[in-house]
Amino acid sequence: METNPLKITELVLRDAHQSLLATRMRTEDMLPIAEKLDRVGFFSLEMWGGATFDTCIRFLNEDPWERARALKKKMPNTPLQMLLRGQNAVGYRHYADDIVERFVKQSVEVGINIFRIFDALNDFRNIETAVKTVKKCGETVEGCISYTVSPVHNIELYLAMGKRLEDMGSDILCIKDMAGLLTPDVTRTLITELKKSIKLPIHLHTHATTGLVGMNMQSAIDAGVDIVDTAISSLSMGTSHYATECIVAALKDTPRDTGLDLELLEEINDYFTVVRKNYAEFESDFKSVDINILKSQIPGGMISNMENQLREQNALDKLDEVLKEVPRVRKEMGYPPLVTPTSQIVGSQATLNVMTGERYKVISKETRQCVLGNYGKLPAPIDEELLKKVSVDGKITDCRPADLLEPEWDKVCEELGDAYTSEEDRLTYALFPKVALKFFKTRGKPQPKSVPAQASAPAAANAPAAVAAPAAAGSSVYNVRVNGKDYAVEVSTGGAVGAAIAPVASVGAPVAVSTANGSPLLAPLPGAIISIKCKEGDAVNEGDAVLVMESMKMESEIIAHQSGTIRSILVKEGDNVKTGDELVTIS
Secondary structure (H helix, E strand, O other), rough: OOOOOOOEEOOOHHHHHHHHHOOOOOHHHHHHHHHHHHHHOOOHHHHHHEHHHHHHHHHHHOOOHHHHHHHHHHOOOEEEEEEHHHHHHHOOOOOOHHHHHHHHHHHHHEEEEEEOOOOOOOHHHHHHHHHHHHOOOOOOOEEEOOOOOOOOOOOOHHHHHHHHHHHHOOOEEEEEEOOOOOOOOHHHHHHHHHHHHHOOEEEEEEEOOOOOEEEEEEEHHHOOOEEEEEEOHOOOOOOOOHHHHHHHHHHHHOOOOOOOOOOHHHHHHHHHHHHHHHHHHHOOOOOOOOOOOHHHOOOOOHHHHHHHHHHOOOHHHHHHHHHHHHHHHHHOOOOOOOOHHHHHHHHHHHHHHHHHOOOOOOOOOOHHHOOOOEEEOOOOOHHHHHHHHOOOOOOOOOOOOOHHHOOOOOHHHHHOOOOOOOHHHHHHHHHHHHHEEEEEEHHOOOOOOOOOOOOOOOOOOOOOEEEEOOOOOOOOEEEEEEEEEEEEEEEEOOOOOOEEEEEEOOOOOOOOOOOOOOOEEEOOOOOEEEOOOOOOOHHHHHHOEEEEEEEEEEEEEEOOOOOEEEEEOOOOOOOOOOOOOEEOOOO
């Protein structure tokens, strides 16, 4: 009997917890099981890239470079794999070629062997630099097709993409189905036809969100797929992936037998069953099957993060509305595949449209840049009304966006000076400057564990619930929910309620709370202050942008709620604020 063992890439250390636990798994929960993972004999183990880099420095106070180095030491026999967003590296914008090249080289230095490289728009001009650099370093390039469904995407287009990736020097071709949109018939046809047209091994990445994953896996195996992505069963299914043990058991004693040890996998599964409990506060509510994802096309890793973001804004009840808004925004933006960063761009814009109560009343910086072609060529024409709102002359970038960027490395070195001189720190800063500076100050220091937002018992439907927020000395501002509506109330030290009570503002439509010191502009969302566009004494008009906040990993301008004079600025760049916090006062 001729055998053709199916190879498996295990995702438990990256995409599985990104999809189920908002990417919050700590390195300390990975290292104890690493040696057993190394003994299994996986084709590769994905443990880096995606949101892990960002989450390490933003939320976990961990150095992502050290995570890779430590895992490589524990797993010397298994190729380590990362997800690389082409010209975006592991960030949310295009970086200059010198940053991308240095990032790839340093990733190889800390132990990355296989680079799964994709572009969110399938604009392969945006992966050229990364592909060439990986090849120069002697490591493996896995070129990606970001799979999506739209009026302009079809099998013929995907076959052409596969051939292009082969010609560019890919060693492996990946079909990246980030939202579980494949169906069994399409899976079989796509892999069969790709096998006829290219000579590369084919690697299937798909999610379980829509419930079709088992049938899709079998169709892929029957069509001759070479490698599949799976996750150990305790972190599988839901918005994650098909269970590793299921594939191993199903193929045992067949020509495609993986040869992996089920008993060893069971031990690993037992370990992660316990570990998962450590992250219950980040669990996604999407734990079963949602066929509606075939409409919204939201990828697994985005759902748990979107839920978390809405929960932080006390707006989890808006999730269904946001999910319905996503496909509308996607169509208007030219049907981009929903994968980082376009999934965040479309998802965040859909959230802003819902939260403000008016579509495109506030347009994030990233939405503007995407529509203007500065992320690459969009697959379909852009809605004319949306284009008018973001472009004065209707012009769109048509060259490779990175060609418009000046080299960045020297500027990074100059800005950091002698404070941080290692290649890794400079790269971290280049990718996430604001977040990195804060991380550098806290690195190595124990951080208090945050209290999960959903840990407290839910209040009765009409009972007021209060959450303290910072305020001026001698008083506190509380976000109070009464009859389902949020209010900001200032309470003095003696317990007296201030003279005014007002609803918490929406982005772009803040509401004034009159006080003796002027009318405060309240934070409409939780996030970080990226820049302050005014100074005390400035005259402003209603609608002027006075600050820029980063929320949901996107940047949004916060506008003046009234005309007047900036009396005081109550925040500084880098501050984290909560919904209802006072930002500036205008009198």
